Amino acid sequence: MARxxxxxxxxxxxxxxxxxxxxxxxxxxxxxxxxPEGAIIDVVEMSGFSLYSxxxxxxxxxxxxxGAPFSREGLNQLASRIEQEQPDVVAAxxxxxxxxxxxxxxxxxxxxxxxxxxxxxxxxxxxVETVDxxxxxxxxxxxxxxxxxxxxxxxxxxxxxxRLQERLRTELPGRAVARRISKGSQTGRIRVVFExxxxxxxxxxxxxxxxxxxxxxGWSGVLDIPITASHSRHRFTAGVxxxxxDDLIEEYSGFxxxxxxxxxxxxxxxxxxxxxxxxxxxxxxxxxxxxxSSGIPELYRNRLTFEPTATFAFNSSVRLSGGVSLSELESxxxxxxxxxxxxxxxxxxGDHLWKGSNEVRQRAEASYQLRAAIDGLGSDLVYKRHLGxxxxxxxxxxxxxxxxxxxxxxxxDAPLFERFSLGNSTTLRGWDKYDIAPLGGERMFHxxxxxxxxxxxxxxxxxxxWDRNSDSKLRYSTGFGVHTDNFFLTLGFPLNNNxxxxxxxxxxxxx
Amino acid sequence: MATAPLVAxxxxxxxxxxxxxxxxxxxxxxxxxxxxxxxxxRSVRIDFEMTVLSKPEGPVVKQMxxxxxxxxxxxxxxxxxSRIGSPPRSISHLRPRDAExxxxxxxxxxxxxxxxxxxxxxxxxxxxxxxDIGPEASEAPGERYTLRGLIDRLSRRREEADLAKSVDxxxxxxP
Numbered sequence: 095m096a097r098x099x100x101x102x103x104x105x106x107x108x109x110x111x112x113x114x115x116x117x118x119x120x121x122x123x124x125x126x127x128x129x130p131e132g133a134i135i136d137v138v139e140m141s142g143f144s145l146y147s148x149x150x151x152x153x154x155x156x157x158x159x160x161g162a163p164f165s166r167e168g169l170n171q172l173a174s175r176i177e178q179e180q181p182d183v184v185a186a187x188x189x190x191x192x193x194x195x196x197x198x199x200x201x202x203x204x205x206x207x208x209x210x211x212x213x214x215x216x217x218x219x220x221x222v223e224t225v226d227x228x229x230x231x232x233x234x235x236x237x238x239x240x241x242x243x244x245x246x247x248x249x250x251x252x253x254x255x256x257r258l259q260e261r262l263r264t265e266l267p268g269r270a271v272a273r274r275i276s277k278g279s280q281t282g283r284i285r286v287v288f289e290x291x292x293x294x295x296x297x298x299x300x301x302x303x304x305x306x307x308x309x310x311x312g313w314s315g316v317l318d319i320p321i322t323a324s325h326s327r328h329r330f331t332a333g334v335x336x337x338x339x340d341d342l343i344e345e346y347s348g349f350x351x352x353x354x355x356x357x358x359x360x361x362x363x364x365x366x367x368x369x370x371x372x373x374x375x376x377x378x379x380x381x382x383x384x385x386x387s388s389g390i391p392e393l394y395r396n397r398l399t400f401e402p403t404a405t406f407a408f409n410s411s412v413r414l415s416g417g418v419s420l421s422e423l424e425s426x427x428x429x430x431x432x433x434x435x436x437x438x439x440x441x442x443x444g445d446h447l448w449k450g451s452n453e454v455r456q457r458a459e460a461s462y463q464l465r466a467a468i469d470g471l472g473s474d475l476v477y478k479r480h481l482g483x484x485x486x487x488x489x490x491x492x493x494x495x496x497x498x499x500x501x502x503x504x505x506x507d508a509p510l511f512e513r514f515s516l517g518n519s520t521t522l523r524g525w526d527k528y529d530i531a532p533l534g535g536e537r538m539f540h541x542x543x544x545x546x547x548x549x550x551x552x553x554x555x556x557x558x559x560w561d562r563n564s565d566s567k568l569r570y571s572t573g574f575g576v577h578t579d580n581f582f583l584t585l586g587f588p589l590n591n592n593x594x595x596x597x598x599x600x601x602x603x604x605x
Numbered sequence: 606m607a608t609a610p611l612v613a614x615x616x617x618x619x620x621x622x623x624x625x626x627x628x629x630x631x632x633x634x635x636x637x638x639x640x641x642x643x644x645x646x647r648s649v650r651i652d653f654e655m656t657v658l659s660k661p662e663g664p665v666v667k668q669m670x671x672x673x674x675x676x677x678x679x680x681x682x683x684x685x686x687s688r689i690g691s692p693p694r695s696i697s698h699l700r701p702r703d704a705e706x707x708x709x710x711x712x713x714x715x716x717x718x719x720x721x722x723x724x725x726x727x728x729x730x731x732x733x734x735x736x737d738i739g740p741e742a743s744e745a746p747g748e749r750y751t752l753r754g755l756i757d758r759l760s761r762r763r764e765e766a767d768l769a770k771s772v773d774x775x776x777x778x779x780p
């Protein structure tokens with residue numbers, strides 16, 4: 095909100111403010127001590143403003159100060175009268191003790207519009223007495239706490255306060271941070287209060303934007319453009335998918351549109367509607383494997399999905415979701431015939447963030463989802479898909495440790511987009527999913543442990559994906575790379591691969 | 606310099622040299638959540654839009670937008686207003702109605718840019734909105750399931766109305 099002044103003007107403003115704040119007078123020249131009450135005034139000066147711009151009466155009252163005893167209260171009243179006569183300025187007064195015991199009085203006057211701080215908030219003229227945080231003070235880093243306290247004893251710097259507010263938002267993701275000011279215990283002193291509001295009980299589904307490269311599978315791209323409205327209560331997302339081969343067994347392109355509301359009457363209740371249309375293409379390995387398999391639904395060329403869901407939050411950590419997912423799969427070999435895969439969707443999820451001393455942060459997340467396609471919804475494919483996931487992350491300073499576990503179980507005839515696969519940029523890194531299970535599987539187990547230091551990470555992945563009539567084979571991989579929350583550059587090595595395959599290189603951004 | 610007020614409904618216009626000014630009785634905006642925020646020492650930006658129309662709801666002849674930043678001096682208990690843009694102008698020690706009037710006085714359109722003769726009727730739409738008051742300004746945590754929270758929620762529609770307002774008036778003619 096603050097306007098930027100040209101550099102030259104800002105310098106002039108800074109200089110002017112330095113004068114008006116009287117700080118150099120106080121700090122740089124120890125000999126110029128504050129004048130004591132009752133000292134005889136022998137000089138009156140006005141800085142930054144012409145005395146003759148004031149009314150004759152006020153000029154006379156200021157001039158008559160010479161020879162009168164120094165009175166802080168009386169001088170403040172005169173400064174206040176200057177402001178009332180000239181409402182586009184702020185005025186302060188300083189009394190300096192002279193060597194002969196007399197007082198020198200300086201009226202320091204500046205135009206409000208010459209200073210961005212004052213123009214932004216007139217209370218920037220006052221000295222900050224205290225800085226308080228209303229909310230989870232213990233979750234704020236010591237460095238930020240110290241920086242907040244640096245506001246004390248100085249005039250309010252609204253730009254610095256804005257920066258600190260932004261840092262609070264960064265340290266407390268998902269929480270709203272507001273700032274208010276109130277009167278201090280003495281005239282001319284103010285109290286700054288930063289208010290931290292609880293995290294929303296229902297959160298938006300994070301954007302899935304990514305650009306990922308996998309040396310065996312190629313490029314995958316997704317661009318989600320979220321548009322938030324009405325105080326972040328509602329969000330519309332338009333997404334485009336470019337040859338995403340990273341997520342599923344199929345390679346798909348298309349678009350999706352989603353509307354989410356996380357407050358419907360109450361913050362406990364939210365809803366989401368998603369519509370998507372994708373065109374699929376299939377790897378040779380998948381087509382060959384399908385030709386020799388039975389009981390797996392056919393390939394499709396288009397997937398059209400409409401998925402309305404509602405979410406209820408028990409508290410800020412635990413949420414229950416339910417809805418339906420209606421998908422039409424246009425046959426690849428027998429177009430335009432299609433099959434419906436219509437499922438009830440039920441999920442429960444929970445997460446919690448702990449922030450302790452020494453900048454320790456721990457986050458735990460767990461979820462379970464059931465997708466049940468049954469006759470009642472007019473589904474041609476009847477199946478149930480269970481997926482449980484858990485993740486734990488520990489951060490301390492530059493160190494991060496991550497552990498995650500996923501378990502999946504399918505009964506019935508699930509379409510290929512529902513089948514589990516491992517061996518991409520996030521699971522069994524170092525393996526190619528088409529070497530492990532080109533048709534995916536009905537059972538899945540996967541775990542990861544990863545350690546990062548200064549964004550250089552090492553990991554160990556374990557996983558298996560198999561069908562109900564086949565044996566499970568546990569696979570391992572390890573690797574290292576540069577891993578941040580948004581960027582990764584990874585070299586993964588399969589550990590128990592009987593084939594003579596080398597490491598797999600992966601890189602990408604997720605945002 | 607000519608000053609010629611013309612009364613039509615809620616708005617009054619006057620011209621000073623080449624500037625068309627508008628005055629709006631009862632067009633208050635220092636109230637509701639804006640007032641609450643100001644009293645808490647926060648600043649509030651208010652964006653105004655003055656539109657000249659050739660017919661009621663008709664084509665736009667000219668439009669101007671101007672933003673202001675308001676704050677409330679906690680110790681003087683008076684309002685300060687700064688006009689955003691160039692050249693910057695600021696004023697303090699104002700009572701609420703004077704602060705509102707000052708904003709409108711600094712909202713002008715050049716008469717020459719309208720291209721109207723004295724007999725040409727025109728209409729004016731005056732609107733404002735408050736762009737940056739988030740939910741935290743009107744909703745305190747922990748009050749969502751209290752009696753006060755319920756009252757707040759029931760009155761939210763009214764509060765949201767306080768964050769934007771528009772008034773149309775006319776016909777006017779240049780003096």
